[in-house]
Amino acid sequence: MSTATIEIDDHTVEIGNADKVLFPDAGFTKADLADYYARIADDMLPHLEGRPVTMQRFPDGIAETGFYEKKAPEHFPDWIRRVSVEVEGTGETQPQVVCDNAATLVYLADQACITPHVWLSRADALRHPDRMIFDLDPPSDEFGPVRFAARALRDVLETVGLFPFVMTTGSQGAHVVVPFDGSASFDVVRAVARDLATILAERHPDRLTTAVRKKKREGRIFLDYLRNSYGQNSVAPYAVRALPGAPVATPLDWNELGGALHAQTYTVDNLFRRMGQKADPWADLQNKARPLEDARKCLDEFETEP
16 A cells, blocks of 8 residues: 655645545545545635644445544544534533644645534533534435525525525435524524424425324424534534545535536535635635624514414
């Protein structure tokens, strides 16, 4: 197995077993993964900075079972930032990686971290998220129901004064993400997300549901708001997914949601062509952050209407 080096951010990152094939169908190697993350770093890092990372690692490639790793291993270099995170229900803490620079992103690729997942809160306010997320996974391979759910969700979020953003997950569905000012706790955020999802499901009971149990969904899109909790995470924008073809979680403009688009439209092979034609649709996401209190007041008015 060969070794490669990448000079980035005043660090020399060594890629061990560089020719290790991680995606057998595409012949995509660990060196290719590191190169992808080095190239996408400028667009990806604003969505990672300051947030604890959960690493989804596949040391033997996607043909074998991978694993999730939250605790930063002791052998990680000192220049990689960590944050001490309380492990819920244990009274213990553990260090987790915070990916603030391109060198860290490339180093994670060397560790066969194909997919970094990030928290909805930042290291300096772990119990106060500045993102709300809805995960929309279809009950089948059809993406049409996801389009409907995402647009319906956008409409109700805008009605209460919030600014939703959408991305394909690179897997099956889409995420709708809402930025806000980070003043509310996870309990408050989850309650708002739950109430929004409930209102929407009541408006479209034949197409949308908040039923957690799959057998109760009856072919409807589950408006999954449950990730809005301490310690939960979601796939990072522009992260590669551990699936054949190396699809990428890709932020979209809302007008891109139609047509032949599906969850795996963008891959490591075509993403940079897209990026050369348009800027990151999420570049101004944080500028759209609003206080959650105003949305809560609007929801309370909805609930009290006769």
